[in-house]
Amino acid sequence: MPTTTSASAAARADKHSSPTPSSFPTSARPRPGAGRFGERRPYHAAVPRRRPRLKVRVAVERDGALLLARHERPGDAFWCLPGGGVEPGEAAEPAAVRELREEAGVEVALDGVVWITDEAGRADDADGQVELVFRGRLVTGEPGLATSGDRSLVGIRWFERSAIPDDFRPAELGRLLRVASLAALPAIPVSPWR
Numbered sequence: 001m002p003t004t005t006s007a008s009a010a011a012r013a014d015k016h017s018s019p020t021p022s023s024f025p026t027s028a029r030p031r032p033g034a035g036r037f038g039e040r041r042p043y044h045a046a047v048p049r050r051r052p053r054l055k056v057r058v059a060v061e062r063d064g065a066l067l068l069a070r071h072e073r074p075g076d077a078f079w080c081l082p083g084g085g086v087e088p089g090e091a092a093e094p095a096a097v098r099e100l101r102e103e104a105g106v107e108v109a110l111d112g113v114v115w116i117t118d119e120a121g122r123a124d125d126a127d128g129q130v131e132l133v134f135r136g137r138l139v140t141g142e143p144g145l146a147t148s149g150d151r152s153l154v155g156i157r158w159f160e161r162s163a164i165p166d167d168f169r170p171a172e173l174g175r176l177l178r179v180a181s182l183a184a185l186p187a188i189p190v191s192p193w194r
Contacts, residue, residue, distance in 0.1 A: 050121065053129040056096040057083030058108055058136040059115075060143075061182045066164065067143050069103060070155035078167045081133060082156065093190055096134050102149070104156045106141035110134045112187025117170050132190075133173065135182050 059081050060067040069082040082103045086095040093110055100108045115133035145156050159165070161178055168174035176185075 051127045052118070052121075053127065054086040054092065055083060055129050055131040056086055056092050056099060057081035057131055057133045058096050058100050058110065059133055059177070059182055060100075060106075060108060060136045060138055061161075062138060062158065064181070065158040065160050066177060066182075067104065068157060068159050068164070068168070069153060070157075071150075071152045072154050073152045078169045079159075079165045080169045081173075083131075083133075084150065091192070092132055093134070096132075096136070100136065101146070103146055103153060104141075104143040105146035106143050107139040108136035109139050110136050112189045114182065114185040114187050115173050115176075117173070131170075134190075135185065135187050 057080065067082060068079045070079055071077065082100055083096060084099040084103065086092055090098075096110060097108060100106055112135060113132050114135045115131075117129075117131040117133070119128045119131075121128040143156050143158070145153070161181070164174050164178050166174075168177075
């Protein structure tokens with residue numbers, strides 16, 4: 001008697017084989033350019049990208065006092081930690097050391113990042129900025145207003161932590177620094193990608 005393959009045996013064989021795209025129902029087949037579950041992925045060229053400026057600041061504490069910088073612009077005046085922008089091709093740590101040299105005339109050694117600020121874009125600045133705040137230790141020099149080229153920088157001085165001005169920016173960091181010493185803040189090391 002000849003052997004015949006039953007329909008149920010064929011179904012069992014198909015059940016254990018991996019599905020192929022042509023075996024999917026039309027509605028479940030992934031479309032070209034689709035994501036893992038069939039959702040559309042936008043083309044990269046069509047996705048607006050935010051390109052925030054990278055800034056660095058350094059928190060330097062000496063005998064319980066913090067070094068702050070005063071900035072005054074038309075309609076805007078505030079205190080902050082000294083620092084500034086990272087130049088194209090420059091790494092964050094060397095930029096922070098350079099900025100302290102330019103703004104306060106001092107050399108510092110850095111001990112990791114203690115705060116990160118991400119300021120999303122505003123109407124006048126769509127990309128915004130990201131700031132890395134390093135913990136620093138004064139190595140040489142006595143802080144004073146140096147010739148940084150920043151016309152809005154008008155002062156550098158030490159403040160007792162409890163006397164940090166109300167117009168300190170970012171305000172949340174100011175509130176923290178009023179009650180916690182820098183040594184108490186955990187630092188995140190910064191290392192090169194490779």
